[in-house]
Amino acid sequence: xxxxxxxxxxxxxxxxxxxxxxxxxxxxxxxxxxxxxxxxxxxxxxxxxxxxxxxxxxxxxxxxxxxxxxxxxxxxxxxxxxxxxxxxxxxxxxxxxxxxxxxxxxxxxxxxxxxxxxxxxxxxxxxxxxxxxxxxx
Numbered sequence: 001x002x003x004x005x006x007x008x009x010x011x012x013x014x015x016x017x018x019x020x021x022x023x024x025x026x027x028x029x030x031x032x033x034x035x036x037x038x039x040x041x042x043x044x045x046x047x048x049x050x051x052x053x054x055x056x057x058x059x060x061x062x063x064x065x066x067x068x069x070x071x072x073x074x075x076x077x078x079x080x081x082x083x084x085x086x087x088x089x090x091x092x093x094x095x096x097x098x099x100x101x102x103x104x105x106x107x108x109x110x111x112x113x114x115x116x117x118x119x120x121x122x123x124x125x126x127x128x129x130x131x132x133x134x135x136x137x
Contacts, residue, residue: 004054008133011048015041015126022119031110035090038118039063042087045122045129046070046077052133063087080128083121090118 018041025034046066063084070077093099
């Protein structure tokens with residue numbers, strides 16, 4: 001792969017932006033959106049790490065599977081497996097009414113507690129990956 005460090009940085013910068021969006025949505029009481037963006041933050045930070053290691057980011061959209069892929073390089077990533085599985089539940093039902101049982105609508109379904117926990121998990125994941133990719137910053 002060409003420019004693994006540069007590509008990793010691009011993905012990491014997007015993950016950092018996404019985490020800021022999580023905070024904005026949480027503060028605006030857009031809890032479903034905050035949960036979804038936390039899941040996106042996690043996906044992108046783990047894909048950044050895989051780029052950093054010279055891989056093409058897999059076309060995987062399950063955070064827990066990305067954790068497993070990263071753990072092939074460093075087993076310490078596995079500490080995020082359970083939290084990754086938790087974030088995985090926010091990929092589709094936070095956006096599409098037909099994924100939820102009627103009469104639920106995503107923006108009315110998710111809570112501040114869920115969004116805050118998603119923010120904490122995504123923030124921990126991002127900080128961990130950031131230390132791996134940018135150890136001196």
